[in-house]
Amino acid sequence: MKPAARAILAALALIGPLFAAGCAADDTSPAPPDQTDTFTFAISGDPSSLNPINTGDRWGLTTTNVVYSPLARVEADGTVRNELAESIEPAADGRSVTVKLKPDVVWSDGEPLTAADVVFTYTNKAVKDNGNADLLWIGDQPITATAVDALTVRFDLPEASAAALSNIATETYIIPQHIYGDVTDFSGAELEPLALGSGPYKLVEYQRGEYLRFEANELYYGGAPAIQHLVFRIVPNADSVKTALQTGEVDGASVSPSQVADLAGAPVDIHSYAQGRVGYLGVIEPRVPDLALRQALFFALDREEINLAAYLDPAYFENAYSILPPGNPYATTDLERYDQDVERARTLLAAAGLNPTLVLAYAASNAAQATQATIIQQQGAAAGITIELSALDGTALYEEVEKGADAPFDLFLGGYIMGIDPDAYSLLFRTAASANFFSYSNPVVDALFDQGLVELDDARRETIYGDIQRAIAGDAIFYPILDSFDNLAINQRVGGVAQAKLIPVYHFEDWSKFTLA
Amino acid sequence: MLVYVARRLAQVVPLLAVVTLAVFFALRLAPYDFVDSITTPNMTAEHVAIVRSRYGLDDPAWLQYLRWLGRVVQGDLGYSLASQHSIAADLAQRLPNTIVLVLPAYLTALILAIALGLVAAARHGRPLDRLIDTIGAVGIAMPPFWFALLLIYLFGYFLGLFPIIGMHTVGDRGLPDLLRHLFLPYLVLVVAFFPDLTRYVRSSAISQLDEDYVTVQRAFGASDAQLFRRHVSRNVLLPVVTQIGLALPMLVTGAVITETVFSWPGVGTYFLQGARALDYPVILAVLLLSATLVMVGNLLADVLYVVVDPRVRLGKTAT
């Protein structure tokens, strides 16, 4: 069969070079040349916004923290660490805060960073339509910023506020007025040019769905980064991330507890830390208006079992009982914990004559949530509550949740990291607040949040926030599940992890501190 | 010939009109307004009104349809709700990536299919034929993503020979790097494409063997080899050429799942991402693009068929 044989040869000829190329390339270079000066970190999706004025998602904030700098940070233990600020002085009456900037800080284009840039940033961020203004408002008035001189900014507060310092510092990254001064609308997801800041790296290329590529900012006030290139590789599939860590295709990524075991033989170290996160089961209040049913549901659940199923071992999580994460100094244990009590759940249901079916939504791409949902379904069934599961796209889930009573589900799994100051949690539980996914409204809680914000005495604050936690627990719209630890797998060739410092949300406080062996 | 093409075109155009109409009205039924994709919360009501009238959204539906059609013809597919990017620009960036993956895989599968199909036909009923048939049967029954998982396990993890994410190592746009990334998804697609094609070639070749001219040639003492070289392969290959037209739409959506498994930045992953986030403009743009390609591909297949086999023309005119 000569013609056939020839055709096969032709076919092989076409495949052949591919094989050869594959093997040859593998023999000569396991990695391209500039890989030796590149730190590649895997992220699970595109940042939803690269605009520092309104970004609020994990990858948007992580990217912002690489390119821009804040005035200061509030550390996990509540201490304030200055960044662009040289000093921060709250006034004695609590009505203003004066910030002096470090001298000689420059933007990555060499222009000096001044008080005008700070005022420009805070003024735009306080515009409600720009989408991230809540923390800069006290009651119905915004915090205003004024330049005292080239390096001094005074923040004026409409009322004395204990949370002001934390709220001023949290998640606000200073943007340059000389670049973005002409922008009239800061509500979009991207600015033009894409990014220019005073952080350790400069964003040089963004391929949507593929990667963000950064180059060292030699002018960084914290000292030029040791590694010239930084890459955020976008890899949505968690299993691909694991394999890529094993092969060295990426140097770092956040991994799940079950993947930690798989990575045992790989050249990576695991760094675990408590994120101050609260993973929860949320109830959309108007969809489940019956308090007895909500309480029955909560009594049906066994937190410990849910957590062990999804996070394998207590080394990777801590049970949560309140809207504040277990490590938060204001978190109270004196509240209704809803420890599992199936009998009580049944009694509540029977008394109300209920035989309920509830729909629980979760993010399809989140393996831990899928497991939690499966367990919750089983525990609900044991108490006589039928729970239907609905796996949705993460973005779609939050779009649907905003519809409140019209959402196509009653319960959902979620999580948040809101930091130390308890006022930040008002974003979730105050009536009509921007992240109140529960459509929850309790005037008592609203009033307590108002009091807590302006109360300067710490002991009295603790009482107020204790009352808030008890009130919300009593309303049974929010079932805290756990503080899940973040496990960062970092290739052993990368040094300086301790200096870069692990922090929630942003993963690392200062990305300039890494070194390559 | 020209008359035939013209008549076929006359059939495609109304069909395209129906598809675009359906897509357009699906767009209007969608729970968002086209304007939402280009306005921002900061615009005043007056500004939004100006934008609305600029895009003619207060005009009657038929006029809007014609305008929308005009924009689509000019390559303006609207904006993504999620990213507010121009969909046409995004597609222009991703389409080449998909073609780079699908085209070589399809051509390889085609060549492989021709070779295997002819061999099987020549060895009709003998063990080699059965072997090829069985391989094809397994190939057809195998979910492509499952095969992809096996390859990832074997080559990506166990042997560590090939990268399994994306198209390039970041910062390396070189050809060797691209080929290394290409290999595994390419292999998955070849295995997904070739069984059907092989069967097509094999059964065409076998039916050729039953034709009168083969019997006549045999009677004149032609050997099997001569037969295949001179007659059968030619007569089989001509209709195979027409298959290429039918494969046209695969260049866009032929690798949705394979692209997903390997995080390949092509049209498939773009579409799936859009579909999951309910990004209607993106969904509709991909629907429109692929429907158009199917129809153009069918037209191409028919025309090619007429070109290689003039008898068809006579047959068609008779009806």
Added chain:
Amino acid sequence: MTARPNHARGAIGVLVFLALVSLAAPLLPLDPTTIDLTRRSQAPGPAHWFGTDDLGRDYLARVVYGGRVSLLVGALAMVTATTIGTLIGLLAGLGRPWVDNLLMRLVDFLSSIPWLVLVIVASVLLRPGLIMIVAIIGGFSWMTTARLVRAEILSVKQRAYVGYAVHIGQPLPILVARHIVPAIVPVVLITATATVSAAMLTEASLSFLGLGVQAPQTSWGQLLQTAQGSLQRQPYLALIPGLAIIATVMSCNALGNSLRHTFLREAP
């Protein structure tokens, strides 16, 4: 290699076995849903023949119950598609020319959108669940059946004896029962087997993309998707459902081929 009775017999054997196991599953000592965190990710052994999954559920039970769903989707989608396809084909073949034209344009229209794209869009827009998946897959798979049934009717109409029957004024129902039905049965049966295969593979793809049935239900595609995460530690979790899909689809296709040989005496 004329008809290969052995192949057909083997295929029927596989399908009958799967059908029996699926039907009898509730009678077997199998529990696919009970979670046991003390027995997670166990290797195959006497207690659990296929081992356990990451929540300690018996994997054999999950494969059996997953198969029930996969086979059910295949069978129901086939019934849906075959019913719609046959009806549309009959209407087009027997109806007035404008009906024929309209229906065939509809078929052209639906065929002009790549199938997976169509199915993915439909599954994203509609709420997932077993019934919806059957409706989506079945509702978009009837076009080939309709085309073939119509073509078969047109060719039957051409035949002399049918012309004669019409000529002597046989009423339509009798005409259909005597001549049309016997002619289209083989075509319908053969495409039906192909539809089962296609539906099962589509269900697997949708589940793999996370658009399939919802827990606690599972399917072979769903099991494959989950197994992706433990591919390194427990590759057999992915191998078993994958092989099950391949065996089922190959059997359906072999059955279809053998039907084709038997009915149509077509070259293999």
